[in-house]
Amino acid sequence: MDESSLQLVSEIGRHLAHRTRPNKDFLVKSLGKAANALALIKQSPQPRTAKEVQAAKKQEDALKPLANAVVCGGLLQHADKEVRLLVAMCVTDLFRIMAPVPPFEDKHLRDVFKLIISLFEDLADTASPFFSKRVKVLETMAQLKCCVIMLEIDCIDLVLEMFNIFFSVVRDEHLLISAMTSIMINILNESEEAFQQLLEVILQNLIRQNKDAIFTADKLAASVIKACAQEDELNSLVCGFLTTCIHDRDAMGSELKEYYNEIFSKVFQCAPEMLLDVIPSLIKELSADEVDVRIKAVNLVGMLFALQHHVVQKYHELFVEFLKRFSDKSVDVRISALQCAKAFYLANPYDGTESREIMTSVGDRLLDSDDQVRKQAVLVACDIFSSNLKLVSSKLLSQATERLRDIKITVRKSALQKLIKVYRDYCKKCYEGSMTISDHFEEIPCKIMMLCYDKDCKEFRFQNIEFVLANDLFPEDLSVEERTNHWMHMFSLFSFPHEKALDTILTQKRRFQNEMKSYLAMRKKLKEICPEETQKKIEIMFTKIAAFFPDSHKAEECLHKLNQIKDNSVFKLLEKLLEEQAFTTIGQTMKDKHLVMIGDSNPNYEFLRLLFSKCSSNIFSSEHVKCILDYLSNNENGNKDLEDSSANLLLAIVRNFPSMLKGLEKQFQKLLEQKSPVNDKLIEVIAKAGSHMSFNHSDIYPLLKRICLDGTRRQAKFAGSAIAALSFEQSVFRKLYEELVDSLYSKRNVPTILQSLGFIAQYSVSNFETQVEEITSYICQKIIQMEHLDDGHYATSFHDTSQCSESCRLKIYGLKTLVKISLHCEGSHVKHNINGVLDILSRMLRESDNFISIATGSCESDKAHIRLAAAKAILRLARKWDLHITPDIFRFTILIAKDSSFFVRSTFLSKTQKLLKEHKLPIRFACAFALAVTDGTDDLQYQNYKYMRExxxxxxxxxxxxxxxxxxxxxxxxxxxxxxxxxxxxxxxxxxxxxxxxxxxxxxxxxxxxxxxxxxxxxxxxxxxxxxxxxxxxxxxxxxxxxxxxxxxxxxxxxxxxxxxxxxxxxxxxxxxxxxxxxxxxxxxxxxxxxxxxxxxxxxxxxxxxxxxxxxxxxxxxxxxxxxxxxxxxxxxxxxxxxxxxxxxxxxxxxxxxxxxxxxxxxxxxxxxxxxxxxxxxxxxxxxxxxxxxxxxxxxxxxxxxxxxxxxxxxxxxxxxxxxxxxxxxxxxxxxxxxxxxxxxxxxxxxxxxxxxxxxxxxxxxxxxxxxxxxx
Known part of the structure; x- marks a missing residue:
């Protein structure tokens, strides 16, 4: 077969040589036959005998005509792709048969390889019918390793061109990648001077990001690097190049020196063992003196640790040095370490010890001395939270939320923005059912609420936090029921400052809406009222309304512009929003539609958006109230703390928006009849919102009356207010008053009766005035001045001064009732009695021993409480009866600030400060702050200075x-x-x-x-x-x-x-x-x-x-x-x-x-x-x-x-x-x-x-x- 094939090849070579200008068909036909014949010829072994040498000579002579025809007949430069392919196939087979001796002279080899390389360029066309033949040529060249000849004939440029062509045409096919890798490795093994150039081509493609998924240059480069790692010599050469990138970057002429971080990362992904010798250099880099060197090293190591190859466990020393960079003396290095922490955590969320150490380092940076580092730490921590809310560290979350109180405004702003996003993600997870409500996350809005007290930044004023609660805190599509659940849990974590902040926000919203209603009502009557007078009133209103916006000056200008608009659609929308108490309504859709019509390019767009928001019930609505009532009605075996907080939340809403209870009276009354543990708070709700509720008096009054007679003092206080709020007739008050007096004389539940009498004095003066002298005399003689009282049992444990006996308490209750009577009742008999009351108070201040019973066993505690109660009574009476308070009584009163009891001192000063702040006390009583300045208790002394400053x-x-x-x-x-x-x-x-x-x-x-x-x-x-x-x-x-x-x-x-x-x-x-x-x-x-x-x-x-x-x-x-x-x-x-x-x-x-x-x-x-x-x-x-x-x-x-x-x-x-x-x-x-x-x-x-x-x-x-x- 070989001889016939050789003869055919020889004949085709001679025919090609004799044709000076052969056409394509002839060439295709001839070269096709030659290629098929060459494929049948086997590679001859090395000749050892004379016979074998003679056979080899014969074979060479038979192939020489074709080889000459290829190089001398211009076929290497032929323009037709099919002809060039056939020529290349013949050439590769000639190389195979004649190996290891090249079939062409050195002067022709360059052209031969140029032809083959140009053929490789066509490998990009995978749909071509010649693709398989081109792949065959590639595989043959890889097997023969003949491409190294290009290095021997100094054709480095052709080698570089071939490498680049490989990376440009490679596809995700194993055969191509394998063959190309083989060729490149063969050349790299033989290259010396050209090694770095060739390696740079490989590394450039290793870090190249291909947008087109069909191109896999990085895979080819990774394949070559993997193969290099298996070759000791190549491995050492590559490591040497990488080490030079670390230690002598400035001396390198390569452009890759700026991307050595990415190179390290990619090399580590494909051949991690290749970097074993480089790790010590990285550790040295992390502790280098130059800041920029440490920054690049941190970024590099951070990328290595972000790989999912358990790098941390393999290179623990490197990890330890990396952790130290979180506390580096350079701010930029610390920031770089924090930026790497997120990627590390995402790659190793379950790597226990190392992940915890990273989280600890991030938490430490939240307390960094530099605000930029703290800001970056907040960003990283929040990104970590969002990546997996279920694995959030409660400690780190708490540390992050504390940055809302950071000394720097920029840190507080960043923390607010990121933590809101975390909380929104958490709300979505709860709604989807993948998470349950957690106190740790509910602390976020609690801390946000405290921003209201930040006086340094106008972005954190109550006006701005209102928009945060209304528009940013919850996802837009979150249901009202789900929002209410979060509010109830959140409210269970509230302390007094939180409640005060929320109440202030709601109060401002209510006042704003009332002012807007007044303005809209006045606007309708413009024609009926004097224009000048109306304009002055409107200007005053606008000043008040503008104060509720973050930028009051700009808001006032916008309000004046709004007032000039003749189109009533805006004002109708405002009226609709103000009237609507529901959360999801047509008004919301109308608002969005109107804003779209205005367009965000309108200069007044932002103001109108804020205006519509403030007019809407977007924080709480009647639907929120209904959800709370539903929860309280169905919470038979639920969380008692959550039940209390839900009732407190209801009270906070109703206190400012009582009309939100309208239409829910039946549900509310059923809840009240269940004798729930929160009934006291429900009665308080009636006291606040009774005027807006439509109860049947005959249904509700018996309950309120029973509380006034038989309930606790707290219950009676709110029951009385509820009776007043529900506007009962005077005859009801009169009958209740008579029953109360009878109960007082019969000494039945005296503490509650005294409380109820106080509310009668406050709300129904006409019924009280007829017997005020008699009641006053009874309380003074039978309760306050009696040494022994038969009512109740006495307390036996008095470990601190905040406790007193039942007898003492009853005297104090009687004193409070006397104060209410003196403050609310008019007439000569009251003026006549005030001197007697003040005389009793004076004696209680000076001679508290005469008002206690030694048998109680709580002498000192009772005396302290008697003095305190008398002093507080004088403070309250001073607003109306200051003219009757003698200098001696005044002196004895303020000297309570130096009382021997810490409890008495602190309580008295707190009460004095409260009344002065409310302007319900003559200023001379502020002398108490000066007298208390020598108090030895640091906390009380500090508080006292604070009171005086205010x-x-x-x-x-x-x-x-x-x-x-x-x-x-x-x-x-x-x-x-x-x-x-x-x-x-x-x-x-x-x-x-x-x-x-x-x-x-x-x-x-x-x-x-x-x-x-x-x-x-x-x-x-x-x-x-x-x-x-x-x-x-x-x-x-x-x-x-x-x-x-x-x-x-x-x-x-x-x-x-x-x-x-x-x-x-x-x-x-x-x-x-x-x-x-x-x-x-x-x-x-x-x-x-x-x-x-x-x-x-x-x-x-x-x-x-x-x-x-x-x-x-x-x-x-x-x-x-x-x-x-x-x-x-x-x-x-x-x-x-x-x-x-x-x-x-x-x-x-x-x-x-x-x-x-x-x-x-x-x-x-x-x-x-x-x-x-x-x-x-x-x-x-x-x-x-x-x-x-x-x-x-x-x-x-x-x-x-x-x-x-x-x-x-x-x-x-x-x-x-x-x-x-x-x-x-x-x-x-x-x-x-x-x-x-x-x-x-x-x-x-x-x-x-x-x-x-x-x-x-x-x-x-x-x-x-x-x-x-x-x-x-």
Whole structure:
């Protein structure tokens, strides 16, 4: 067969050589026969005998004509693909048969290989009928390893071209990849100088990302790398290249040096064992000195660990060094490590120890000192949570949510955005049933709620958090029932600040909707009302409405533009949204449709979106309320805590949107009849929303009545409010009142009866007033003042002071009822009884022993509770009956701030702060904060400083508003005015030294409250020229306190703290002070000074060291009323005799209280304006006046109605003036047109004998001092 084939091949070669211009058909036919014949010829073995040599020579001669015809006849350059394919097939068979000797001369080999390589380029056409033949050529070349000849003839360019063609044409077929890999490996094994060039081609394709799935260049490259790993020599060469990438990148000319991370990753995926020798270099890179080197190493190792090949377990030392980079000194390295953590966790979520260590490192970075690292840690942690919510670490989740309280706003914003996404994903999983509700995830909205208290960032104000709760917190398609379930669980985790934040958000939403309803109603009546008047009202409304938006200024502008729109469709939509209480309604669809019509390119789009949202019931709706009622109705054996929180949530909703209960009365009543554990809260719901509910009175009243008679005090409190809210007739109240009185006299369930009587006094005064004196007398004699009470049993365990006996509790309940009666009932009999009530309270403060029973076994606890109850009762009564509270009662009351019981002190101060914050208490009671400053308990002392700061801030703002408004304020409006009451209390301290001594310790102890206030508030020299009206014996004590106070102020002034300017006239309470009648002359027996300056300095430093906490002294000074800075003076530099104007002569209070007040205006000293700010007058003092001690809101309102008349009747003409000799400061008395001035300046102002006052041209009116001795 071989001989015939050889003969045929030889003939075809000669025919081809004789044809100078053969056509295609001839070539195809001839070459086809030749290729078939060559395929039948076997490769001859190496000749060993002469015969074999002769046979080989014969075979060579037979093949030579065809070989010559191929290279000399131009067939290698033929243009036709079929001809070229046949030529290539013949050439490859010639190589096979003639191996190992090439069948062509060296000068022709380049052209031969160019032909073969061009044939490989056509392998991309897999649909071609010649594809199988081309693959055959490729396989033959791979088997023969003849491509290495190209290296021998220096055809490196052809080799590189072939490599690139392989990567461009390779397909996902094993035969192709295998053959190409074989050829490339053969060449790499023989290459030396060209190795790096060829390797770079392979590595470039290894990291190449192919978008077209049919191209598999990276697979071919990976196949080559795998094959290299099996060859020791190639393996070492590749590792050497990779090591050079690490250690000597700058010296490398290759472009691949910038992608060595990706190369390492890909190499590791296909041949991990190849990197065993490189790992030590990576460990060294991770700890390199250069930051950029460590960053690249971290990224590389991170990618290696992200591979699912258990890399961590194989290379533990590398993992340990990688963990250290989480705490690297470079911020960028730490951030890079965090970025790798996510990929690591996703690849190894179940690799226990290593995954936990990574999570621990991420958690540690959440507390990093750099905000960018903390921000990145939050992002990574949240991405890890979202990847698998079921495997979330509760500790890491808690740490991440804490970043919502981060010191940096950027971190808080990022945390909010990412945690909301996590919570939404969690809600979806719960809805799908793949997860159950978890407290760990429900903590996220709890922490988000606390952002409302962040005052540094406007994005976290209540207005913005409202939109978070309404639009962002839950997935849009989440059902109302599912939302309600989350709200109920969330609410079970709420603390007081959370509830307060939510209540504030809902309150603001309710107020906004009410304002919008008012605006829309007014808009309908535009034609009926005066346009100018309407426009003013609308502007006021818009100002109020705009305040509920994040950007109030922009919102107000948009509201004005909205008001100009003539199309009523927007306003109709707003009305629809405001009226609708349901969550999923047609109104929602209308809103979305309207926004689409407007288009997001409209400049007002965002405002209208927010406006529609605020008008909608998108946080809570009537459907939420129904879901809560359904849960409470069907929760027979459920979670009690969740049941309580659900009722609390219902109460929180109804408190602001009571109309959401409308239509649910039957379901609510059935729930109430079930005697659920939350019935108390359900009754409270009726109390809040009763006016919006349509109950049948005959069905609900028996239940409420029974509670008022037989329930607990808490139940009775809300049952009474519910009866009032449901608007029962007065006859119902009258009958209930009669039954309550009968029960009281029969001593049946007395605590509850007392509570119910209190609500009758509050809501049905007419029924109560007829027997108020009788009831009051009974409570005082039979309950409060009885030593032994038969009702109830006594407590036997009193481990702390918060417990007291039943007998003590009953007295306190009776006291509370008396307070309610005194506050809500009117008439002369109430005024007559108030003095008796106050007398009892006074005795309870001073002689608590007389109000307890020794038999109870809880003496100290009961006495403490009695004192506390009496003090709190006086605080509540002070709002209405302040005129009747004598100085002694006031002093005993505020001294409770120094009570021996911590529980009493803390509770009393908390109650005082609460009433002051609500403006339900005269400001003089703030003296309690100063008296408590020496309390030894750090927590209480800190809380007390906080209370004082809030008081100063709130009341200073209020006073400044009056000062700048049309209604002018006076000095008694400012927090500083409490000083005149504090001094009066301090002067009566039993520890006050009777004689002047030079030991600073007693004075430091006594003056610590004074020192506390003076840091921030007041010029103590206001008491100059006045003397004590209650006790002349303490006059010198007032002088001592004044002198110490002046020195303290002078020291503060040297320290840069502004001292309040002394007004031209300061009104003192006439119940405490009277004017000195001794003239300020040389005959005065009063000393010019009690202490020398050195002694005062020692007192000051003793106070400073023992009283003032670090960082507090400077803060309150900023809150002082701003009278200007030009008049700041050095008080101590004056040589004024501050005692010469005081009079020790006695004078009856009633006479003093009727004296006339001179309301004077200080004349500005003739000082050049340039130097006026530094002027220090030589001596003198401002005018001292007296005023009534009552400053209640009610009197302010009454006074404001007669403001102008009062000014004319009770004050000197504003044109009158007083010239002070050596006035202490420049000051102007504010124009007396305020409500406060009308009430206070009606007292008589008295000046010292050296003050000259021009006669008044106005009528003077004498007024009786209601704080005189008759009330004491």
């Amino acid at each position: 008081f100063i801030k709130d009341y200073s703002i209020l006073a400044r508003r009056r000062q700048t408004s049309a209604v002018q304020g006076v000095i008694i409006d400012y927090p500083a005015y409490i000083l005149v009451f504090l001094i009066h209390v301090l002067a009566r301290n039993n520890d006050f030294p009777f004689e002047v001594c030079q030991d600073e310790k007693p004075y430091a102890d006594l003056c610590s409250p004074l020192f506390f206030i003076l840091q921030a508030l007041v010029d103590i020299s206001i008491v100059e020229g006045a003397q004590d009206i209650v006790n002349d014996a303490v006059l010198h004590k007032l002088h001592m306190l004044a002198e110490i106070g002046i020195f303290i102020l002078n020291e503060f002034n040297h320290g840069g703290i502004s001292v309040l300017q002394t007004p031209g006239q300061i009104l003192l309470p006439s119940s405490l002070y009277r004017v000195s009648l001794i003239k300020n002359d040389t005959s005065s027996k009063c000393p010019k000074s009690f202490f020398d300056e050195k002694f005062l300095s020692r007192v000051f430093h003793a106070l400073k060291e023992s009283t003032v906490p670090h960082g507090y002294a400077q803060k309150p000074a900023k809150t002082l009323p701003k009278h200007g800075h030009k008049g700041q003076q050095d008080v101590k530099k004056s040589n004024v005799n501050i005692y010469g104007v005081l009079d020790s002569a006695s004078s009856k209070p009633d006479d003093l209280s009727r004296r006339e007040i001179a309301n004077a205006k200080a004349v500005r000293p003739n000082i050049p304006s340039v130097k006026r700010g530094k002027c220090v007058p030589s001596s003198g003092s401002g005018t001292v006046g007296l005023h009534e001690c009552s400053m209640t809101e009610k009197q302010q309102k009454i006074a404001s109605k007669h403001c102008e008349k009062t000014i004319e009747r009770n004050m000197l003409s504003s044109s009158d003036s007083v010239r002070f000799k050596g006035s202490l400061t420049e000051s102007h008395v504010p124009t007396r047109k305020s409500k406060r001035a009308a009430a206070c300046s009606s007292e008589n102002a008295v000046t010292s004998s050296k003050h000259t006052v021009e006669p008044s041209k106005c009528r003077r009116t004498k007024r009786k001092d209601t704080c005189g001795s008759k009330l004491m």
